[in-house]
Amino acid sequence: MFKLTTLFFLVMFVIGTDTFLISPLIPTLQSLFHIPTEYSGWMVGSYALGYALFALIAGPLSDGWDRKKVMLFGMVCFSVSTMLCGLATGFWSMFLFRFLAGVSAAFTAPQVWAMIPALFPAQKIAKVSGIVMAGLAASQAFGIPVGSLLASTHWSYPFFTIGIWALLVAVFIFYALPEMKPNQVPKAKTSIFSRYLPLLNSRTARRAFLAHFLFQCGFFAAFSFIGKWVADRFHLSIDQAGYVMFFLGLGNIVGSLGGAYVIKALNRFNTLVVGFFVSIICFIVLPHLPSVTAFESVYFFIFVNMGITFPLILGLLNSLNPAIRGTISSLANSIMYAATTFGSWIAGLIYAAFDGFSAVGILAAICFAGSLLSFIFSGILARDAKAKKEFAS
Structure with missing residues (x-):
């Protein structure tokens, strides 16, 4: 079990690091490739675009295939496409290779969350999910510093380094992961998107996924503008803002590793309610704090809550229909x-219109409140509690 937990941690760490890797490189690549400022963000957006589009396809396909093969193939392609980014010669080649990296990640990362409930006993799922989430949190904390350090020698080195690491993880997948063939082979071919019908036809699923969207939208709307806010409000340099992000990433790690103990003490419903209420209050008071230390301290609690709540939410969503966990995860x-794309876009408009972070904080608070209400009214929490009682008996 330790071997599989370590493997899943590394998968999420490598993919997460690549996600955040390009952020500190944008000014360098913009100058190198002569990219206008208004287009430079697409070097990040192309990755998100590839992921968002192909995740919808990857999930249904993976439910009918051996998950080990899907993860192995996805990680190898992820390794190759990431290393190709280091060979990019201009904006469009970088756009293409980042897009392909996002597509590869879309086939790889969701398999982790689909495999955990199948490979681990029910009483271990929350703990393992928290440790795996810590891999993503660690990438958030260390991705930007690592990228900056490697890029100080040459801008391509971060891509080659992560690509090589991804290839080593692929070897680990090959030797450590058991085959995970589908439980049932469909008698007739069905369209990819027909696999989503059980979710679309379920009121519980619709409301739960709406809650997930609002949660992510609120978090990333505020997250996207942390750097700009601390620069505008406290006049921090880019390096100093990076240290702020590093500290906040540690909060995510703390929440991920300690989440299972919190959930055990409070239960899932109370953990969700308390965490959301604390975050809502934090988002409202953040813009009015007098010092960067106070800002970091309060935002630290938000990231701790993110580390606890995110794997909890994914666990709830995967409980909707165990037969299509790959579809659900994707x-x-x-x-x-x-939600990241939409939240960042809306937050940018609000930040510019109201000249500050106050309106963005209120937007995040509203999204979190809407998410909590949607989770409660979906009935997924009550159903999860009922399932646990039946399992215990």
Whole structure:
């Protein structure tokens, strides 16, 4: 079990690091490739676009295939496409290779969340999910510093380094992961998107995924503008803002590793309610704090809550229909990236219109409140509690 937990941690760490890797490189690549400022963000957006689009396809396909082969193939392609980014000669080649990296990640990462409930006993799922989530949190904390350090020698080195690491993880997948063939082979061919019908036809699923969208939209709307806010409000340099992000990433790690113990003490419903209420209050007071230390301290709690709540939400979503966990995981990831794009866009408009972070904080608070209400009224929490009682008896 330790071997599989380590493997899943590394998969999420490598993919997460690549996601955040390009952020510190944008000014360098913009100058190198002569890219206008208004287009430079697409070097990040192309990755999210590839992920969001193909996650919808990857999930249904993976439910009918051996998950080990899907993850192995996805990780190898991820390794190759990431290393190709280091060979990019201009904007469009970088756009293409980043897009392909996002597509590869869309086939790889959702398999982790679909495999955990199948490979681990029920009482271990929350703990393992928290450790795996810590891999993503660690990439958030260390991705930007690692990228900056490697890029100080040459801008391509971060891509080659992560690509090589991804290839080593692929070897680990080949030797450590058991075959995971589908439980049932469909008698007749069905369209990819017909696999989503059980979710679309379920009121519980629709409301739960809406709650997931609002949660991610609120978090990433505020997250996208942390750097700009601390620069505008506290006059921090780019390097100093990076240290702020590093500290906040540690909060995510703390929440991920300690989440199972919190859930055990409070239960899932109370954990969700308390965490959301704390975050809502934090988002409202953040813009009015007098110092960067106070800002970091309060935002640290938000990231701790993110580390606890995110794997909890994914666990709830995967409980909707155990037969299509790959579809559920891919849809959840696709929604997350769509929410990231939408939330960042709306937050940018609000930040410019109201000249500050106050309105963005209120937007995040409203999204979290809507998410909590949607989770409660979906009935997924009550159903999860009932399932646990039946399992215990």
